[in-house]
Amino acid sequence: MSSAPALTTHDLAIGYGPLRQRRELSRGLNLTLAQGQLVCLLGPNGAGKSTLLRTLAGAHAPLSGEIRINGVDMRSLSVQALARHLALVLTDRVDAGHLNAYGLAALGRFPYTDWSGKLSGQDEQITQAAMRAAHCDGLAHQIVSQLSDGERQRVMIARALAQQTPLILLDEPTAFLDLPRRIEIMQLLRALAHEQGKAILLSTHDLELALRYADRLWLMPNDGVLAEGAPVQLRTSGQLLHTFAGEGAAVTTYLSELLS
Amino acid sequence: MFLKRQPHTMTMTAFPRLDLRKPVLLALFLLLAAAFVASLAAGSVSIPIDNVVRVLTGGHADKDTWRTIVLTFRLPKALTALLAGAALGIAGLQMQTLFRNPLADPFVLGISSGASLGVALMVLGTAAASAAVFGRIARFGDVGLVTAASLGAAAVFALIMMIARRVHSVVTLLVLGLMIGYATSAAVSLLIYFSAPEQIAAFTAWSFGSFGGVTWQQMRVFFPVCVVALAGSLAFSKSLNALMLGENYARSMGLNVRVARWWVTASASVLAGAVTAFCGPIGFIGVAVPHLCRALFRTSDHRILMPAVMLTGAILAIVFDLIAQMPGAGFTLPLNVVASFVGAPLIVWIIVRRGSFGLV
Numbered sequence: 001m002s003s004a005p006a007l008t009t010h011d012l013a014i015g016y017g018p019l020r021q022r023r024e025l026s027r028g029l030n031l032t033l034a035q036g037q038l039v040c041l042l043g044p045n046g047a048g049k050s051t052l053l054r055t056l057a058g059a060h061a062p063l064s065g066e067i068r069i070n071g072v073d074m075r076s077l078s079v080q081a082l083a084r085h086l087a088l089v090l091t092d093r094v095d096a097g098h099l100n101a102y103g104l105a106a107l108g109r110f111p112y113t114d115w116s117g118k119l120s121g122q123d124e125q126i127t128q129a130a131m132r133a134a135h136c137d138g139l140a141h142q143i144v145s146q147l148s149d150g151e152r153q154r155v156m157i158a159r160a161l162a163q164q165t166p167l168i169l170l171d172e173p174t175a176f177l178d179l180p181r182r183i184e185i186m187q188l189l190r191a192l193a194h195e196q197g198k199a200i201l202l203s204t205h206d207l208e209l210a211l212r213y214a215d216r217l218w219l220m221p222n223d224g225v226l227a228e229g230a231p232v233q234l235r236t237s238g239q240l241l242h243t244f245a246g247e248g249a250a251v252t253t254y255l256s257e258l259l260s
Numbered sequence: 261m262f263l264k265r266q267p268h269t270m271t272m273t274a275f276p277r278l279d280l281r282k283p284v285l286l287a288l289f290l291l292l293a294a295a296f297v298a299s300l301a302a303g304s305v306s307i308p309i310d311n312v313v314r315v316l317t318g319g320h321a322d323k324d325t326w327r328t329i330v331l332t333f334r335l336p337k338a339l340t341a342l343l344a345g346a347a348l349g350i351a352g353l354q355m356q357t358l359f360r361n362p363l364a365d366p367f368v369l370g371i372s373s374g375a376s377l378g379v380a381l382m383v384l385g386t387a388a389a390s391a392a393v394f395g396r397i398a399r400f401g402d403v404g405l406v407t408a409a410s411l412g413a414a415a416v417f418a419l420i421m422m423i424a425r426r427v428h429s430v431v432t433l434l435v436l437g438l439m440i441g442y443a444t445s446a447a448v449s450l451l452i453y454f455s456a457p458e459q460i461a462a463f464t465a466w467s468f469g470s471f472g473g474v475t476w477q478q479m480r481v482f483f484p485v486c487v488v489a490l491a492g493s494l495a496f497s498k499s500l501n502a503l504m505l506g507e508n509y510a511r512s513m514g515l516n517v518r519v520a521r522w523w524v525t526a527s528a529s530v531l532a533g534a535v536t537a538f539c540g541p542i543g544f545i546g547v548a549v550p551h552l553c554r555a556l557f558r559t560s561d562h563r564i565l566m567p568a569v570m571l572t573g574a575i576l577a578i579v580f581d582l583i584a585q586m587p588g589a590g591f592t593l594p595l596n597v598v599a600s601f602v603g604a605p606l607i608v609w610i611i612v613r614r615g616s617f618g619l620v
Contacts, residue, residue: 057512059508059511059512079511079514079515079516080514080516081514082514083512083513083514084514086512087512087513088508088509088512090506090508090509090512092505092506092508092509093506094505094506094509095360096504096505096560097362097504097554097560098554098555098557098558098559098560099504099559099560099561100276102275102276102278103276103278103559103560103561104505106278107501107502107505107513108513110498110501110502110513110514110515111513111514113498115495115498116497116498116563117497117498117501117563118563119278124275124278128275131275137275140274140275140276141276163513
């Protein structure tokens with residue numbers, strides 16, 4: 001584990017432009033994501049959670065400012081180099097046909113194999129360890145298209161682990177899952193952060209689960225002013241209520257009851 | 261089996277094998293060799309296998325005419341079928357993965373029509389003289405023919421790729437591909453309309469599809485183009501495995517998506533273009549062979565699928581050609597008739613048996 005935080009941003013502005021009409025979603029972001037931390041990114045739809053996640057993942061260019069991955073400026077990293085620092089779990093539908101779960105998880109070794117993609121014994125061992133850590137080694141033989149949503153999400157997390165990156169970003173990993181599966185995934189991610197020292201950032205709509213499992217919360221309200229802190233802090237400071245203030249009276253009432 | 265590979269791990273779960281299944285590939289290779297020799301022996305004149313083998317190894321047949329038949333007519337034809345089958349299968353596999361669409365193939369998405377348009381523009385478009393199509397082709401040179409077909413194929417492919425970047429619905433993309441195919445076909449029809457009858461006749465014969473039209477002279481172009489593009493396509497097996505998960509995941513795992521997509525597109529266009537130029541538009545092999553191989557090998561790993569598709573495509577093309585000749589019947593069916601009659605039920609069988617396509 002390096003001493004530098006897994007991810008830092010300096011005066012980061014995110015949004016779209018300048019080709020299309022410039023639309024700034026948030027600015028002045030000075031964020032830190034430390035090793036061994038599980039951070040949940042919360043906020044109403046349209047506030048820019050996905051854009052922030054995509055920007056931090058290097059899939060979308062920032063409007064201005066700097067992103068450092070393990071102390072290195074992201075702009076100086078090639079696609080190949082970045083893949084050894086940062087792994088992604090997306091909401092994109094994965095339909096890998098006849099691939100079995102083991103083969104899918106083993107794709108995480110992509111940045112480490114040669115041009116032919118041949119897996120060494122070590123690559124296979126790392127993949128197997130990743131599947132055990134994500135509690136999906138029992139699914140190894142199953143065809144990906146026959147997995148349930150929750151099972152497939154575990155395998156995709158195993159694939160991200162097999163990529164052996166200090167940093168993992170997940171876009172709404174609990175969407176489409178039923179409550180027991182959502183709890184399991186959150187528990188798994190917290191364990192990976194705390195036991196393996198991974199820095200994990202996930203966006204989610206699961207407020208209650210985020211409050212319970214996250215080490216830190218990043219709140220992204222519609223006004224673009226991001227609030228950051230421990231769940232306890234943000235509960236009491238009123239920031240949570242503020243973040244979802246535009247979502248209507250029913251939501252505000254629900255949140256007040258939840259937080260009291 | 262498993263113990264041999266994992267003596268170092270005390271696992272509670274046995275993990276499946278991810279190796280290349282060489283025995284099945286070897287079996288396919290032997291099957292291809294058998295089909296190849298059989299296609300040299302069968303035809304309007306049947307030639308004993310031992311004579312065929314003797315001619316191939318540089319010896320003499322019992323009759324001199326047999327030697328001539330094998331070397332001048334059947335060998336280039338069998339070689340063409342082998343290369344075309346492998347090329348169409350690989351082009352189909354590449355497109356199915358690139359578009360993440362189980363129905364994509366050079367024919368369905370209009371790439372073959374694009375190649376036809378390229379050929380038609382060259383052959384029919386410059387209709388100053390009234391030379392027959394293949395006389396004209398000879399004059400333009402085979403390099404020009406492949407270039408025209410490949411450019412036509414690449415133009416349509418590029419158009420589809422551009423649309424595919426904006427349109428993410430698989431069904432919409434397929435319909436658009438079909439429409440582009442119709443439009444290019446209409447352009448070809450328009451060219452035909454203003455052409456001389458003998459050109460039309462020759463062009464129609466070309467559009468039926470045939471492996472028999474490639475001479476040794478033309479093989480000097482067809483063979484190296486196919487072999488280089490096929491060998492090149494192998495280098496992108498790993499990239500295709502990543503692209504199976506979509507471009508976002510592929511990029512996050514360190515793939516330079518733009519470069520990979522460019523090379524795979526180029527390779528698929530050249531393969532589809534070259535085959536269409538020399539053999540006419542041939543359907544079903546491109547879409548059917550990748551599915552057949554996924555079912556046969558029960559995998560989507562392109563490191564296995566690439567060689568498997570090459571071998572299976574070559575075998576199927578040779579077998580289709582054998583059936584088209586109707587040994588003993590004294591006439592030859594158009595290749596596309598056979599491909600459709602055999603290919604359509606094959607695809608139906610695959611879909612019904614699997615319940616769904618899954619995806620690529």
